[in-house]
Amino acid sequence: MRDALFRMNHPLFMCGFRPFFAATAAFAVLALAAWLGILSGALPAPAAVGGALAWHAHEMIFGFAIASVAGFLLTAIPEFTGAPAFARPKLIGLALLWLVGRVAFWSSGWLGIWPAALLNTGLIVWLLALIAPPVWRDPARRQLSFLYALLALAVLEAGFFIAGARGASPMPWLHAANDVLMILVVITISRISMRIVNTGIDGQDAPGVEYLARPPRRNLATVAIALHGVAEFLLPGNAVTGWLSLAACAGLFNLLNDWHIGRALFRRWVMMLYGVYWMMALGYGMMGLSLLGASLPVSAGRHLLMAGAMSLAILTVMCIAGRNHAGYRSERGAWVPMIAIAVAGAALVRTFASAFPGALQLSGAIWIACFALYLARSWRILAGPRPDNAAGCAGPAVQPENRETAC
Numbered sequence: 001m002r003d004a005l006f007r008m009n010h011p012l013f014m015c016g017f018r019p020f021f022a023a024t025a026a027f028a029v030l031a032l033a034a035w036l037g038i039l040s041g042a043l044p045a046p047a048a049v050g051g052a053l054a055w056h057a058h059e060m061i062f063g064f065a066i067a068s069v070a071g072f073l074l075t076a077i078p079e080f081t082g083a084p085a086f087a088r089p090k091l092i093g094l095a096l097l098w099l100v101g102r103v104a105f106w107s108s109g110w111l112g113i114w115p116a117a118l119l120n121t122g123l124i125v126w127l128l129a130l131i132a133p134p135v136w137r138d139p140a141r142r143q144l145s146f147l148y149a150l151l152a153l154a155v156l157e158a159g160f161f162i163a164g165a166r167g168a169s170p171m172p173w174l175h176a177a178n179d180v181l182m183i184l185v186v187i188t189i190s191r192i193s194m195r196i197v198n199t200g201i202d203g204q205d206a207p208g209v210e211y212l213a214r215p216p217r218r219n220l221a222t223v224a225i226a227l228h229g230v231a232e233f234l235l236p237g238n239a240v241t242g243w244l245s246l247a248a249c250a251g252l253f254n255l256l257n258d259w260h261i262g263r264a265l266f267r268r269w270v271m272m273l274y275g276v277y278w279m280m281a282l283g284y285g286m287m288g289l290s291l292l293g294a295s296l297p298v299s300a301g302r303h304l305l306m307a308g309a310m311s312l313a314i315l316t317v318m319c320i321a322g323r324n325h326a327g328y329r330s331e332r333g334a335w336v337p338m339i340a341i342a343v344a345g346a347a348l349v350r351t352f353a354s355a356f357p358g359a360l361q362l363s364g365a366i367w368i369a370c371f372a373l374y375l376a377r378s379w380r381i382l383a384g385p386r387p388d389n390a391a392g393c394a395g396p397a398v399q400p401e402n403r404e405t406a407c
Contacts, residue, residue, distance in 0.1 A: 009088070010383075011383060011384055011385050011386075012382065012383045013088045013091050013092055013095075014088075014386075014391060014392070014393070015074075015075055015085065015091075015325055015326070015392070015393040016070070016071055016073070016074020016075045016085075016086055016091055016393075017071040017072065017074065017075040017318075017321055017322055017325055017382075017393075018071075018326070018382045018383065019071070019091060019092075019095040019382075020067045020068065020070045020071030020074070020094075020095065020098070021067075021068065021071045021318045021322050021378070021382055022375065022378075022379065022382045022383065023067045023071075023095065023098060023099070024064060024067040024068040024071065024314060024318065024371075025318070025371045025372075025374050025375035025378070026375055027059075027063055027064050027067060027102070028064050028311075028367075028368070028371035029368050029371050029372050029375070031056075031059045031060065031063060031064060032364055032367060032368050033368055035056045035364070036360075036361060036364045036365075038052055038056075039360070040361075046106050046107075046108075046109065047108070047109020047110065048105055048106060048108050048109060048116075049105075049108055049113055049116070049160070049161060049164035049165075049170060050160075050163075050164050050169065050170040050171065053171070054164075054169075054170050054171060054174065055105075055106075057171070057174045058105065058160065058170075058174060059102070059105070060306055061174060061177050061178065061181065061306070062120055062153075062157055062160075062177070063098075063101075063102055063105075064314075065181055065306075065310055065314065066098075066123070066124065066153070067098055068314040068317070068318065069127075069150075069181075069184065070094060070098070070123075070127050071318075072188065072317055072321065073127065073131050073146060073150075074086055074091065074094075074127075074130070074131070075321060075325055075393055076191070076321070077131045077134055077135060077143060077146070078134065078393070079393070080138075080142070080143050080191070081134040081135060081137070081138040081143065082138070083133075083134030083137070083138075085392060085393055086130060090130060093126075094123065094126060094127065094130075097119060097122065097123045097126065098123055100119055101116065101119035101120040101122075101123055104116040104119050104120070105119075105120060113161055113164055113165050114161075114165075116161065117158070117161035117162075117165075120157055120161075121154055121157045121158045121161070124150055124153050124154040124157060125154050127150060128147065128150045128151060128154060131146065131147070131150075132147055135147055145187050146184075146187065149180055149183060149184045149187065152180045153177060153180055153181075156173050156174075156176050156177040156180065157173075157177070159173040160173040160174060160177075172232070172233050172236060173233075175229070175232055175233065175236075175302075176229045176230075176232070176233045178229075178302065178305060178306060179225050179226065179228060179229030179232070180229065181306075181310055182225050182280055182305060182309065182310070183222045183225050183226060185276060185280070185309065185310060185313045186218060186221055186222055186225075186255070186280075187222070188313070188317065189213075189273050189276060189277070189313065190213040190218050192273075192317070192320070192321075193211070193213055193270075193273055194211065194212070194213055196269050196270060196273065196320070197211035197259065197261065197264060197265075197270050197273075198210060198211050210261075211258065211259070211261050211264075212258060213258060214258055217251075217254055217255045217257070217258060218255060220251045220254065220255075221248070221251035221252050221254070221255045222251075223251075224244065224247045224248040224250070224251040225248045225251070225284070227244050227247070227248075228241065228244040228245050228247070228248045228284065231244045232245075237291065238291070239291065239292060241291055242287070242288045242289075242290070242291030242292040243288065243292070244288075245284045245285070245287045245288030245291060245301075246284070246285060246288035246289075246292075248284040248288075249281050249282075249284040249285035249288060252277055252280050252281035252284065253281050255277060256274070256277050256278070256281070259274050259277075268336060268337050268340075269316065269320060269330075271337075272312065272315075272316040272337070272340045273313075273316055275312055275340065275344060276309050276312050276313045276316065277309075279304055279305070279308035279309035279312060279344060279347065280304075280305060280309040282301075282304055282308075283301045283302065283303075283304030283305035283308065283309060284301065284305070285301070286300055286301030286304060286351070287301030287302060288301075297354060300350075300351040300352070300354075301351075303347060303350045303351055304347055304348075304351055307343075307346065307347040307350050307363070307367060308343070308344060308347030308348070309347075311343050311347070311367065311370075312340060312343050312344060312347075315339060315340065315343060315370065315371075315374060316340065318374065318378070319331055319336055319374070319378075322378055322381060322382060323378075323381060324395045324396070325393040325394070325395065326381045326382065326386060327386035327387050327388050327390060327394070327395070327396050328381055328387060328396065329396055333377075335373060335377060339370040339373055339374060342366050342367075342369070342370050343366075343367060343370050345366065346362075346363040346364075346366035346367040346370070347363070347367075349362055349363035349366070350363035350364070350367075
């Protein structure tokens, strides 16, 4: 009993980001290493729903990405809404559900499809049930878009398993989930960029200059992404989908105009978030060109979205919020911009893997190394006590030079 109580009081479960950011990085290394082993023939493909490719795509979306989404929302929603932090037992329960869901999905060839379906869909539903009350009680209700995105992901996860149970291809459901994640990235960056970019502007002493994440541009980009997702689901491979993909590309490039505010753009956190939008725009642009006849595989653009934009967004948020909400000052080491550049480079190499022998393995190895380095450098922060010996998820007690790191 005493041991169980100690584990529950472990710093790893002090805040929502701690277990889930650690799980995100560890699972990134494990899942992609397993995928490379399967492709090389060194490991057998798991007998999962939809086959090996669906297993890989599902685990990148509903294993890797959803863990980071859970960590961010469980930490950010109390801050955004002024609600109390979520209790440790709930964090432990969610983390265990995520872990058991991974085991059930990897073993679905033996356990059957329904345990994996219930556990994985249940994770998103439980997360939605946790964050919905504080979001709804907030008088302004500015965070409703997070609820809509989670609801869409829960529906798509359920659709994935239902399609698999019926013997249909589950891939359209994963492609649609990819688009929902891109919308979620835009929503998230719009929330955290106002403080980060304007802190950079303050640092360059530029009176009269201010960054605003303007709703019209953001809404245009997210609507274009949503329309692309619907079209790809209903009209896969159709030219209409290609044109809507190019529309999403244009919407994202238009969104980048808000960021052109002078030298502050070249501060590390600002540039990393700016790079996320670039990777998204290029990914949708490449998919559109492919669907309209260019000699490029559609998967090349899709990998720019997930291995590039989504992964860079996850690393950036983990580096910012993972230190700040653990009570640490902003990371100033050179390793952070190095892994950001490496993740973007790995995604670009993966994009052209079909043209260069060994490029896929090289890009995968680089990508794995980036998340392994993050985990090695951040484990003591995620699993250790705060440096000020305080409890909770607040930033450092002394923060004048650390404002840019808050969620």
